[in-house]
Amino acid sequence: MLKKAFKFLGWTLFGIFTFLFLYTSLLLIASKITVNSDVVEVNEKDGIPIYILSNGVHTDIVVPIVTEVKDWRNEIQFSHTQAKDTLATFVAFGWGDKGFYLHTPEWSDLKASTALKAVFGVSSSAMHTTFFKPLKEGENCKRILVSKENYQKLVAYISESFNNPTNPEWIQGYSYGVKDAFYEAKGSYSLFYTCNTWANCALKAADQKASLWTVYDKGIFCHYQ
Numbered sequence: 001m002l003k004k005a006f007k008f009l010g011w012t013l014f015g016i017f018t019f020l021f022l023y024t025s026l027l028l029i030a031s032k033i034t035v036n037s038d039v040v041e042v043n044e045k046d047g048i049p050i051y052i053l054s055n056g057v058h059t060d061i062v063v064p065i066v067t068e069v070k071d072w073r074n075e076i077q078f079s080h081t082q083a084k085d086t087l088a089t090f091v092a093f094g095w096g097d098k099g100f101y102l103h104t105p106e107w108s109d110l111k112a113s114t115a116l117k118a119v120f121g122v123s124s125s126a127m128h129t130t131f132f133k134p135l136k137e138g139e140n141c142k143r144i145l146v147s148k149e150n151y152q153k154l155v156a157y158i159s160e161s162f163n164n165p166t167n168p169e170w171i172q173g174y175s176y177g178v179k180d181a182f183y184e185a186k187g188s189y190s191l192f193y194t195c196n197t198w199a200n201c202a203l204k205a206a207d208q209k210a211s212l213w214t215v216y217d218k219g220i221f222c223h224y225q
Helices: 002-032 098-103 112-119 148-161 195-205 218-224
Strands: 048-054 059-064 090-097 125-132 141-146 180-185
Touching: 002 218, 048 090, 048 148, 048 218, 059 125, 059 148, 059 195, 090 098, 090 148, 090 195, 098 125, 098 180, 141 148, 141 218, 148 195, 195 218
Parallel strands: none
Antiparallel strands: 048 059, 048 141, 059 090, 090 125, 125 180
C-alpha cells in the first residue's frame, strides 16, 4: 500500500510539474507574439486617446468619459463613488474575479477558498471602474490614439462585459477608495482567462496591438515599449 501511495504521489507531482512547465512555456511564447502589428497610426485631431494602466499586476483600460462616440455617464455614474467628483475626465475599466475584488483589498486578506475558485473558474466576476483626471504616461501607463471606428468596437466590448450592458448593476458598499465603484460582470476568472487577458482582448477588439494570449500585464505592455 505504501509503495502504491508513493507511486501515486510521484505521478501526481509529475503531472503538476508538467502542466506548470507547459503552461509557463505557452504563456511566454504567446505573450511575445503580436497581433494587429500593422495598426494604422491615427493623428491627434482624428483620434480618441485611451490608456493601458497597470498597478504592477492588473491592467485597466482607461477611456474618456465623454466623446461623440460614447457618454459613459449614462452607465457609470459619479454618484456611485464616495467622492462624486464630476470633474473627472477619464474612467478606467478593469474586469476580474468578484470574490477577489470585493473581499481581498490587500494580499494579506486572500483566502484559500477565494484563490481556488478564481483559479478553477467557478466564481462570478465584477467590473471595477475608477474615475481619473488626465493621466501621465510612464512605465505602467501608455497612451494610445485610436480611430472613432475602433473606439466604437472597444466601447461595445466593454459594455458587453457587464452583466447588464445597457444598465450595469452597481455593487453597493464596496470600493477601494473614494473614486471607484464595482459592477456585476459576465464570465469567470481562471488560469487561462485573467484580468489581463480581458484587457488584452479589449485591445484586440479595438484592432490595437496586443498579445496572441497573455494572463499577466507585461504580456500587454511589452508591445508598447
